[in-house]
Structure formats: C-alpha cells, structure tokens
Amino acid sequence: MDFDFTVITSHARFLGSGIVTTLALSLASGLTSLAAGFVIALARLYGPRWLRVVVVLYIDSMRAIPVLVVLVWTFFALPLVTGLTMPPFAAALLGLTVHLAAYAAEIVRAGVESVRPGQMRAAVALGMSRGQAVRRILMPQALVRMLPAFGSFLSITIKDTAIASVIAVTELMRQSETLAGQSFQPIEVFSFAMLVYFVILFPVTRAVDFVYRRVAYLGRS
Amino acid sequence: MNLDWSVVWQHRDALLAGTATTIVLTVATMAIAVPCGIVVAIMRLYAWKPLAVLATAYVEFFRNLPLILVVYWAFYVLPILTGVGLSPLATGLSALALNVTAYNAETFRAGINSIRRGQLDAAMALGMGRAQALRRVVLPQAMRRILPVLASTWVSLFKDTSLVSVIAVTELAYVAMQIRAQTFRVLEMLTAMAVIYWLLGYPQAKLVDWIQRRFAVTE
Amino acid sequence: MNSPATGRAKSARPMIIRYQGVIKRYGAFQALSGVDLDVHSGEVVCLIGPSGSGKSTLLRCTNGLEPTDGGAIEFEGAPLPRDERALRAVRRRMGMVFQSFELFPHLSALENVAEGPRTVLGMDRPGAESRAAAMLAKVGLADKAPNHPSELSGGQQQRVAIARALAMEPDVMLFDEPTSALDPETIGEVLNVMKTLADEGMTMVVVTHEMTFARRVGDWVAVFDVGRIVEQGPPRQIFEAPETERTRDFLSHLGWNG
Numbered sequence: 001m002d003f004d005f006t007v008i009t010s011h012a013r014f015l016g017s018g019i020v021t022t023l024a025l026s027l028a029s030g031l032t033s034l035a036a037g038f039v040i041a042l043a044r045l046y047g048p049r050w051l052r053v054v055v056v057l058y059i060d061s062m063r064a065i066p067v068l069v070v071l072v073w074t075f076f077a078l079p080l081v082t083g084l085t086m087p088p089f090a091a092a093l094l095g096l097t098v099h100l101a102a103y104a105a106e107i108v109r110a111g112v113e114s115v116r117p118g119q120m121r122a123a124v125a126l127g128m129s130r131g132q133a134v135r136r137i138l139m140p141q142a143l144v145r146m147l148p149a150f151g152s153f154l155s156i157t158i159k160d161t162a163i164a165s166v167i168a169v170t171e172l173m174r175q176s177e178t179l180a181g182q183s184f185q186p187i188e189v190f191s192f193a194m195l196v197y198f199v200i201l202f203p204v205t206r207a208v209d210f211v212y213r214r215v216a217y218l219g220r221s
Numbered sequence: 222m223n224l225d226w227s228v229v230w231q232h233r234d235a236l237l238a239g240t241a242t243t244i245v246l247t248v249a250t251m252a253i254a255v256p257c258g259i260v261v262a263i264m265r266l267y268a269w270k271p272l273a274v275l276a277t278a279y280v281e282f283f284r285n286l287p288l289i290l291v292v293y294w295a296f297y298v299l300p301i302l303t304g305v306g307l308s309p310l311a312t313g314l315s316a317l318a319l320n321v322t323a324y325n326a327e328t329f330r331a332g333i334n335s336i337r338r339g340q341l342d343a344a345m346a347l348g349m350g351r352a353q354a355l356r357r358v359v360l361p362q363a364m365r366r367i368l369p370v371l372a373s374t375w376v377s378l379f380k381d382t383s384l385v386s387v388i389a390v391t392e393l394a395y396v397a398m399q400i401r402a403q404t405f406r407v408l409e410m411l412t413a414m415a416v417i418y419w420l421l422g423y424p425q426a427k428l429v430d431w432i433q434r435r436f437a438v439t440e
Numbered sequence: 441m442n443s444p445a446t447g448r449a450k451s452a453r454p455m456i457i458r459y460q461g462v463i464k465r466y467g468a469f470q471a472l473s474g475v476d477l478d479v480h481s482g483e484v485v486c487l488i489g490p491s492g493s494g495k496s497t498l499l500r501c502t503n504g505l506e507p508t509d510g511g512a513i514e515f516e517g518a519p520l521p522r523d524e525r526a527l528r529a530v531r532r533r534m535g536m537v538f539q540s541f542e543l544f545p546h547l548s549a550l551e552n553v554a555e556g557p558r559t560v561l562g563m564d565r566p567g568a569e570s571r572a573a574a575m576l577a578k579v580g581l582a583d584k585a586p587n588h589p590s591e592l593s594g595g596q597q598q599r600v601a602i603a604r605a606l607a608m609e610p611d612v613m614l615f616d617e618p619t620s621a622l623d624p625e626t627i628g629e630v631l632n633v634m635k636t637l638a639d640e641g642m643t644m645v646v647v648t649h650e651m652t653f654a655r656r657v658g659d660w661v662a663v664f665d666v667g668r669i670v671e672q673g674p675p676r677q678i679f680e681a682p683e684t685e686r687t688r689d690f691l692s693h694l695g696w697n698g
Contacts, residue, residue, distance in 0.1 A: 064422025066380035122542035127532040127560040140546040162287035186297035201285035217590040218546040
C-alpha cells in the first residue's frame with residue numbers, strides 16, 4: 001500500500017478554495033447566528049408571554065430536527081414556497097443560522113441567568129432603571145460567563161459547515177469528496193481533509209479557553 | 222403549485238422502516254459507545270502513560286472532526302485499510318460509534334474528575350483497591366453528573382444518524398430523500414421528513430430537560 | 441408596640457423615615473406584621489433580632505426593592521411612591537449597603553463608585569471619577585482605585601460598597617448586615633468607617649448582629665421578633681435594662697451579659 005500525496009499538491013487550488021469557503025461560511029454563519037441568538041435570548045428573557053412561548057417552541061424544535069434536514073429543506077423546498085431560487089452558499093448560510101441561533105440563544109440565556117440576582121438589586125438600589133441595570137451591570141458579566149460555551153459553539157459551527165456539502169456548497173468536505181471520487185485516492189484526500197479540519201478546530205477551543213481564563217475575574221461576582 | 226400530501230401516506234411503510242433503522246442505529250451506537258467511552262476515560266485517567274496519551278489523542282482527534290467526514294472516511298478508507306468490506310449500515314454504525322465514544326469518554330472523564338479527590342482517598346484508605354473504589358464510591362456519584370450529559374448526547378446522536386444517509390444507509394433521511402427523487406414531490410417529502418424528525422425528537426428533548434432538572438446537582 | 445417620645449433626646453430633629461403599621465407577606469408567610477418606627481435626621485437606628493425576624497425585609501421595603509402589603513412608609517414627609525420612576529428618584533436619596541457587598545466585578549473600584557453618579561445622576565466621566573476618588577479616600581482606599589473587586593479583601597470590598605453608596609450623596613444610608621459575611625479581622629475596618637459616618641451626622645438604619653456597635657454608636661435600637669418590634673429604645677435601655685422578656689432572651693442567647 002503506497003500513498004501518493006501529489007494528488008493533494010496538484011489540486012492545491014481546488015482544495016484551497018474549499019478551505020476558504022469553509023472558513024467564510026463558518027465565520028458568516030457564526031456571526032449571524034450569534035446576533036440572531038442574542039436577540040432571541042432577549043426575547044425569551046424579557047419579552048411578553050406569547051413571544052416567549054414561540055421562542056421556546058423554536059428552540060426546542062431545533063433540538064429535534066437535524067442540521068442536514070434543515071439545510072436540505074432550505075435549499076430544495078424553500079424556493080418552492082417563496083418562488084425565489086437561492087445559490088447553495090446563501091441557502092447554507094440561512095439554514096445554518098436558523099439551526100445554530102437556537103443553540104446560541106441558550107448560551108446567552110444561561111450566561112444571563114448565571115449572574116447573581118444581588119447584582120441587579122445593587123444596581124436598582126443605586127437608582128438605575130431596569131434597562132440601565134441590564135445594559136451596564138448584567139450584560140457585561142453575562143458576556144464573560146458565556147465565553148466557555150462560546151468555544152464549543154464555534155466548534156460546532158465549523159463542523160456543521162461540512163454538512164453543507166450535501167447541498168453542493170463547494171466547501172472543503174465537498175471538494176474532498178469530489179477529488180477522492182475522481183482520483184481514486186480517498187485515503188490521501190480524506191487524510192488531508194481530516195488534518196485541515198483538525199488544525200482549524202483544535203486551536204479554536206484552546207484559544208477560547210485561554211481568553212476565558214484571563215478575563216474570568218470580570219464575571220465573578 | 223399543487224401539493225399532493227398523499228404521497229407521504231402512500232410511502233408510509235418505507236418511512237416507517239427508515240425510522241426503525243434510525244432508532245436501531247441510535248440504540249446500537251450508544252450500546253457500543255457507552256462501555257467503550259468508560260474504557261477510554263479510565264485509560265486517560267489511570268492507565269500507563271503511553272496508553273493514556275493514546276486515549277487522549279483518540280478523544281481529541283474525533284472531537285475535532287466533522288462527523289460527516291468521518292462517515293465518508295469510514296466508507297472509502299476503512300475497507301482499504303482493513304481489507305474488510307462492510308455494509309453501509311455497518312460502516313455508518315462504525316463511524317457513529319467512533320465519534321460518540323470519543324464524546325462519551327470526555328463526559329465520563331469530566332464526571333469522574335468532578336468528584337472530590339477526597340472521596341477516592343477515603344475509599345482507598347478504608348482498604349479498597351482503586352478499581353473497587355471507583356466502582357463503588359466514585360462512579361455512582363459521578364453518574365448524577367454524567368447522566369444528563371449522556372441524555373443530551375443521545376438526542377444529538379439521534380439527529381446525527383441523518384448524516385449516514387450520504388453513504389446510502391436506509392435510515393429516515395435517506396428514505397425520505399429517495400422518495401422525493403422518485404416522486405418529484407419535493408416540498409411534501411422534505412416537510413414530512415422534518416415533521417417526522419420533530420415528532421420523534423421533540424419528546425426526547427423534553428425528556429432530557431426533565432432528566433437535567435431531576436439530576437441537578439446542588440453543592 | 442409603640443415607643444413613647446420620652447427618652448428620645450433627638451426627637452426635635454426632623455423625621456426622615458416613618459414606618460406605620462408596615463405589613464409584608466411572602467405567600468403564606470408573614471414577614472412583617474405591623475412595624476412602627478421613626479428615624480430622625482442624624483440618628484443611627486440599629487435593628488437587631490434573630491434571623492428571619494423581618495429586619496432585612498423592612499430595609500428592602502424602605503427603598504422599594506420590595507413592595508409592602510399594608511401600612512405606610514414615609515420618606516422625608518412624603519409617602520413612598522408605588523410608581524417605579526418615582527421610586528427611582530427616591531432611591532437616589534437613599535444609599536444601600538448589602539451583606540454580600542455586590543460590587544460590580546467587571547469594573548474597577550473607582551469605576552464602581554463612579555457608576556452611580558455617571559449612570560444615574562448623569563455626571564460626566566471626569567466629574568464622576570473625581571467624586572469617586574474622594575469617596576474612596578474617605579473610606580481609606582484611595583490606593584485601591586484601579587483594582588478590581590476580585591483583588592480586594594472582603595473588608596475592602598465592603599468599604600468600596602459604602603463609598604459607592606456615599607457617592608450618590610444620600611440623605612440616609614441603609615445597611616443590611618454589612619459585616620455578617622466578613623472575616624473577623626476585617627469587621628473592624630468596616631465598623632470604623634460606619635462610626636465615622638455616624639459621627640459626621642449621617643442618618644443610618646443598620647441591620648446588624650454587632651451588639652457592641654449598636655451599643656456604642658447607635659442612638660436608637662429596635663428589637664425584632666417574628667415580624668414585629670418587641671421593644672425599642674435608646675441602647676442604654678435595650679442593653680442594660682431591657683423591658684421585655686423577649687429582649688432579655690435574645691440578648692442572653694447571644695451571650696450578652698450587659
């Protein structure tokens with residue numbers, strides 16, 4: 001059994017574009033789902049009752065439905081409903097955001113609920129309005145406390161982009177799959193893909209851990 | 222746009238079979254991954270150094286790879302490496318088991334570590350061997366913390382079985398998408414697929430919530 | 441049980457807080473069953489009694505952190521408002537110090553003390569910070585201004601908390617068991633700051649277990665038990681010649697032998 005890794009080097013650009021797409025999709029969907037998740041969490045924490053019910057239903061539904069199903073539905077079924085076709089990348093971005101925002105919302109909620117209630121009391125006792133207290137005292141601490149979970153969120157986001165290969169997004173998984181099929185050298189190609197994903201993912205959680213340990217005291221009340 | 226939802230009913234047998242396969246995959250994976258996870262966790266914590274390092278490498282490796290890649294790798298590469306040709310189902314099961322074992326190993330390790338060292342010391346001071354002390358004193362306490370996480374992993378696994386559809390394992394996602402391809406009823410079948418997963422997964426998610434509330438640890 | 445105006449040497453001073461028949465319930469539990477108490481300007485009123493007797497509850501009702509279920513609380517001649525916005529205006533004139541300090545961990549000591557003036561009083565940053573620096577100096581922690589709460593001892597944190605309340609220039613200071621969560625070595629530094637405040641004429645309502653402090657610094661002591669005041673009077677009366685059995689019981693359980 002001999003391995004010939006030149007298949008990797010001779011298709012560097014092909015695979016490279018896949019890596020770029022993976023990173024772009026990860027970054028984009030990470031940001032959008034964090035933003036959406038934040039808003040959703042606020043709705044759940046401070047919104048009127050009917051909104052809270054809707055939000056909880058949405059969050060629990062995303063715990064039940066696989067990412068693959070959401071992506072496939074967004075790409076193939078949604079255009080039939082709206083009449084608009086979407087390029088694969090956009091469909092992947094939308095699908096991933098819808099799925100990941102639920103997870104992000106739970107992280108935000110857990111962070112906020114972990115802040116001591118005494119902190120709000122102290123802020124209110126000073127004469128702050130509830131809004132001021134939430135903005136200036138509660139949120140900064142909650143953000144710090146969310147950091148550890150944020151690391152695993154990033155990790156999951158990046159891993160989920162690989163599923164977008166199923167709807168023809170030309171990220172790394174898709175490119176590897178194509179190349180492995182064409183070159184009949186799956187071992188070399190998939191080993192390379194595994195290496196790349198590992199190199200991207202492994203430092204991510206470590207880096208978040210590192211940052212958290214240095215700022216943890218800002219959230220400890 | 223005319224919709225024909227009867228296509229879902231017409232293919233209910235296939236969908237039911239697909240659902241059964243999904244459930245079988247989930248159960249079988251957990252049946253393998255829980256004991257293996259315990260073994261790997263123990264290796265990481267207490268084994269002879271090179272073994273411990275190997276165990277850690279395994280865990281870190283599989284926790285930092287997308288599952289879908291592991292599925293493809295298992296399909297294309299495993300037969301070449303091992304010389305054994307496995308059915309898609311067995312291949313899918315292997316990939317899932319490899320992945321979930323790594324997560325479980327981390328869960329067990331963190332759970333065991335969360336029990337104060339003093340508990341193990343006290344047990345061993347009484348004269349118990351380490352294995353005995355772990356079994357009788359540490360693991361039962363750690364279970365309180367481990368169970369909710371395992372429940373959560375179970376629900377994730379249930380969703381992840383959909384990924385083995387890419388290697389043509391006839392679980393729910395694959396079956397639904399096959400029917401879609403045959404009947405061209407895209408919206409109906411894909412929506413039905415989502416609804417079936419929702420019907421199966423929602424109660425499981427709520428059950429996990431209950432388990433987490435029930436086993437909430439307050440020190 | 442009401443206390444007569446006799447023996448109240450400072451009753452000529454204006455009344456800052458008046459509690460009349462204050463009632464507070466938590467579900468089926470009656471936390472306060474009709475509390476009558478007057479607090480005059482410049483007085484140090486100490487609330488003592490067993491845990492769960494309602495002392496802290498009364499304090500939290502005073503600045504509207506908890507609404508009352510009956511009776512009336514008057515602050516500077518006007519009834520305590522129910523409306524949240526009006527309550528906020530009242531809270532600005534009251535300072536509160538908590539048992540668990542509740543310093544804001546993401547801010548330095550200076551920023552903690554400046555937070556009230558900045559956010560609530562609308563002062564600009566340099567103005568708020570210079571006032572904060574002055575308050576920190578007043579409690580003896582000028583050099584700790586840039587430190588975060590995690591770098592301070594319990595006693596230091598509580599002193600910063602006092603400075604934070606003082607920075608609002610309140611008319612009355614409310615202390616909720618300020619030293620209960622402190623190591624014995626650091627209790628003294630906090631009590632000293634409180635004594636200085638008292639000597640300067642600050643009106644204070646203090647829930648405390650520190651009997652020596654109540655005896656030496658208090659002008660009026662109210663003994664609580666199961667949601668009502670069983671006895672109130674000058675420290676000399678309470679600690680040397682208590683008039684009720686309950687007070688005698690409570691003090692003897694604390695090992696207080698006059």
